[in-house]
Amino acid sequence: MFLDSKQFTTFWFLLFQIFTYCKESTYENLFPLVPKNINQNTFPVKLTSASISDVVIVRCPTIGYKHNHVMDVFLVNNVLKESDLVTHGDRFLFNWIIWVYKKYEPGWIDCGIITTKSNIEMHDRYFWKYKLKWQSQPNPFMVAKWKNISTHLPYPHNCSNNQQKILIFTKNKEDRMIQLNLIDNRLKTPDAIPYVNKLYYFFIRPDDNDRNETKEPCMIFRAYNDIPEIIIEGYNPNIVKFNNLEIGIIKLDHMKKFFNIQLVIRNKPELKDFYKNDEIFINKVKFTKEKVEEILSSSKTFKSFSSLQGYQLVNFTYNCPTPNNTNKIIKTYYFAPPKENYEFPLEQSFFPINKPAFKPNCSINQIDYGYFYSVNLNGKTVLIDELNINGVEKHGLIRSGEYIFTSKIEQFNTTLRCTYKTLNGQVIIVKSFIAIRKIINNLDQSWKKIFDRNDINKNRKKMIYRNDSDEYFNEESKKSDKTWYEKLKKIIENTWIYTILGGIIFVVLATIIIATVQCFLKLSKEKELAKRIKKKSNFSRSENILETQKDSK
Incomplete structure (x- = not known):
């Protein structure tokens, strides 16, 4: 039986595969x-x-x-x-x-x-x-x-x-x-x-x-892809311009908040996650009368979520990679108080009237998101530009370094209203300085401020308030008013008490030590005596053995 052309071709192909397999097995x-x-x-x-x-x-x-x-x-x-x-x-x-x-x-x-x-x-x-x-x-x-x-x-x-x-x-x-x-x-x-x-x-x-x-x-x-924009999810900031710089203002109702900062490509919703979780830098910014400038050594990094404590002016920076170079994107935001003209709660603090170095004052650089504008003392407002930087007194105020001090103290309670201009208004920090005659125990040497009126009332009995009409005396003040003789007498009394206690302790310790030494010596003598008796007994036994041997001979 002969094969047609198609069968013949198939046969040779299979034969070739078998040959190849055998050769390259x-x-x-x-x-x-x-x-x-x-x-x-x-x-x-x-x-x-x-x-x-x-x-x-x-x-x-x-x-x-x-x-x-x-x-x-x-x-x-x-x-x-x-x-x-x-x-x-x-x-x-x-x-x-x-x-x-x-x-x-x-x-x-x-x-x-x-x-x-x-x-x-x-x-x-x-x-x-x-x-x-x-x-x-x-x-x-x-x-x-x-x-x-x-x-x-x-x-x-x-x-x-x-x-x-x-x-x-x-x-x-x-x-x-x-x-x-x-x-x-x-x-x-x-x-x-x-x-x-x-x-x-x-x-x-x-x-x-x-x-x-x-x-x-x-x-x-x-x-x-396209260069993104820096946005804060859930917020539509009000944009203001300062020296041709666009700044987004977001009013906060709480001093601390978490924000979701996103890098978004406009008009490309399918790429909403293109820059997700990429690293963003945050820098604090200082606002002055002439410019805004980044504060050195304030840079931090985060991915998407960031928390802010207090009102701040910040720069968000993203280094966007592109084929030619890195494109730096910067967006400035002002996280502002809830009102454009905002007054902080009253701050109360104490200062000793017998310490000239401590005086009621306003700090020129207390906040970074605003610059110092004016101070109000006794109903009189004085602009910072009116105060000479060399310390010349005006309206009861003196400018020295980074502070505005009162030149003299006429009342036991001095109130200052420190005003700072911001991008969208102003903030006022009201400070109440209460004069005291002596440093009280519950205040440390750094003169930390007390903000709670209840704390002041609790400590009222421990302080002396200087006023034209009232004086409050307590046990601490009486101690401070004692003469040197009374103080010396008190010291001597305390010294005698410590001396008597020390003597009693010394006698007890000496008695214990002497008794211990005597017991030790007594035990040592008894041991020595026992050794001698034993030695003598052994010697006598040896003599008896020798005598017995002689008799046997």
Whole structure:
């Protein structure tokens, strides 16, 4: 029976496949670093990568692999079987495994177990392992190509014209490696959607005849997009201009709040998370009559959420990466009191009238979000510009350094109204200074302020208030009014008490020590006497023995 042309062609094709299979049934030549005859010293095989990329693919044998004998059997590591980062070769002879550089961890790769035929009856099993090491620390950003990526991933035409041969890998926000299987190059899944500086790694799927154990990417894309704006979620600030600088004003009803600061690309809702959790800097800013300037050494970093304590003027800064350079974005916000003309609750503090260095005062630099404007004393308002910086007195006030002091004290309670101009109005800090004759016990030497009126009333009996009509005396004040003789007498009385107590303690201790010494001496004498008696008894016994021996002779 003769074959027609189609059957004849099929026959020769099958015969060619059988011939090829018989000829290349073993593949040890495709692993040049693994010797033909495997022994217990073969593994792990050391691989060295010179790639600048921090991601490479590594070749491992798979279930159909025969090393140097057709009876060889290879069992794939179960971890690789379940991994999404393993790519098979055309003939299922090899697996290509993605491997990521880790600075403090060695690159151990366990491919599986190979069973080889050592003789007619014996088979040996070996763990096929690699130890992968980079020649130097990789830096993929050096070779990555900037790409404006939104919803579609551009195709790297310099890799291969056949898209079926391209493998695409990337990392999600948790730094976990994933493989992308895109349809029409669309980025839909959360792990595929781009974010700033995200890297996309492109590999050409290797042929089965490739003799390299490792392959590096043919292209790396680095994602960037439009420059974002800095906004505070849930707030629509009122914008004011100062020296051509736009400042957003947000009025606060509480002194401490948490804010969600976001980096948003306008008109691109699909990229709302492109800059999410990227690092933002916050700097305190000082507002003066002429300018606003950042306060040195006040910089902090945060990601998305930040808390603010008190009213503040701050700069939010984001360094946005772009293909040409880093674009610095700065947005200034004033977190202001609830009212444009705001008066703080009364501050009450104490100062000793016999200490000239302590006087009622206003601090020129008490706040950073406003500059000192005026002070009101006894109903008279004095502008700071009216006060000479050299300390010349005017209307009962003196300017010295960073403070405005009262020049003299006429009342036991002096009230100052310190006014500061802000971007949208003014704030007033009202201070009440109460004069006392003596430093009271519950105030420390730093003269900390007391804000609670209840605390003042509690301590009223312990203080002396100087007033034209009233004086309040207490036990502490009586002590301070004693003569030197009475104070000396009190000291002597205390000294006698301490002396008597010390004498009693001394006598008790001396008695205990003497009794202890006597007991020790008595015990020592008794021990010595016992030794002498024992020694004498032994000597007498020896003499008796000698006499007995003589008599026997």
